[in-house]
Amino acid sequence: MGGTCVLMDPMSFVLKPLRWLSLISQYQATTSGGPNFAYKLCTEALLSHDDLELDLSSWSLAFVGSETVRKDTLVAFSEAAARYRFNKNALYPCYGLAEASLFVSGGFYSNDTTPHEHPEKFKTPEQVSCGKPANGIELIIVDPLTRQLCPPREVGEVWLSGSSISEGYFNKPKLNEQVFSAQLEDLQSESKFLRTGDYGYLSEGELYVVGRLKDMMIINGKNVYPEDIESCIDICPHQRTGLQGTSAFSCDIESDEKLIVVQEVGKNTQTTSIEKIKSDIKECIVGSFGVCPHEILIIKGRGLPRTSSGKIQRSKAKTMYLNGHFHSRQTVE
Structure with a gap:
């Protein structure tokens, strides 16, 4: 013991x-x-x-x-x-959140298992299963607008119910009613669910997480997720040594939602290659998602905001962009 x-x-x-x-x-x-x-x-x-x-x-x-x-x-x-x-078989992709007492689903990953391509997009990074829900957890995928169940492999919001789900946030009754007491429109279930705010889908009973509901971008009528954009750039065939952190987000520009990409590069990057990097990134995004970025900004390494653990803060990067902290003609020296 x-x-x-x-x-x-x-x-x-x-x-x-x-x-x-x-x-x-x-x-x-x-x-x-x-x-x-x-x-x-x-x-x-x-x-x-x-x-x-x-x-x-x-x-x-x-x-x-x-x-x-x-x-x-x-x-x-x-x-x-x-x-x-x-041992590669030790890898265990999983999904959880504090409101569910952390663990929700998980499963051991096998390199022999072919991950799914995203059901809504073409040539995007492959999705990895986060396993089946833990015992006692009811996990459903719901259309956040109609509040109706989504069929398998259709993307919707992840809703949870079970004994490990919190009763709510302290002293926030209005928010708790919205987040912790969600019900299906057609009352297919009498349970009250936690709305996670995460987008995902189920396939053969396993959960595939796509991204955050609030982060989803609609560019020219297409649903685009910033995680997919960032990962696409990371594995892009044109990627060159020296690319570091990436942040993708959308902004309302001239009454339209536009895609913005901020890319860090290493200190040894030649200033003459900046336009080439921008061109390569644009080609990757257009080829994979069918959308064109409004602006690609090249900045020095470690220029993006990060948490104490090193994770890039996308929402803060967006705020910095809106406040003019990044400049489209910035050189790297």
Whole structure:
């Protein structure tokens, strides 16, 4: 009985991602995990070192959550960590939120399993399953406008019901009525549901999370999700060494919703290549989504706002854009 829990300051990880893997190796941890971007940072760090003394063979549950999980990230990390005895079958994409006492669904990932392409889009990053709901959780996908159930593989809002769902936020009765007491329009279920604000779909009983309801963009009549734009740029065939963080969001410009992309580049990027980078990004977005970005801004590395754990703050980046903190003709020196 009993066990050992090792805590790590998020900023220590951001400054040196390999510290996380070193602690797993040192303590022979069995369970640990983080967001998609954490595995991406570790992959980059592993590939830049050849003399690491790591043993990740004890790591049997490597959960991946908190943000959209990408196939390319999981595959790249598995390959980079394999030399340190990491078992790719330990990867465990999952979905949860505080209002549901955290865990909602999850399942072990297999590289042999073909992730789904997004049912609403063409040539977008493949979706990774977040597994089946935990026991005691009722998970349904609902059209947020009609409040009717969506059929399998149709994108809608994720609604939850169950004993682990919170009764509401402290001293916020009006918000609680909207968020925690949702019911289907046709009363197909007498249950009251938590509206998660997340977009997703079900296929063969497994959950695929697409993005946040409030983040969805409608560009020229097409539903576009910022996570998909950012991931597309990250895996774009034209991607060149030196690209760093990306933030995509929409703004109302001249009464139309327009797509804005802010792209960080490394300090060694030649100023003469900035227009080429913009052109490549535009080609990727147009080719994958059929929409054209209104503006692509190239800024210095670490110029985007981030949380203490290193996650890019998209809404804050949008505010900075609207306040003129980014400049379309900014050079990188």
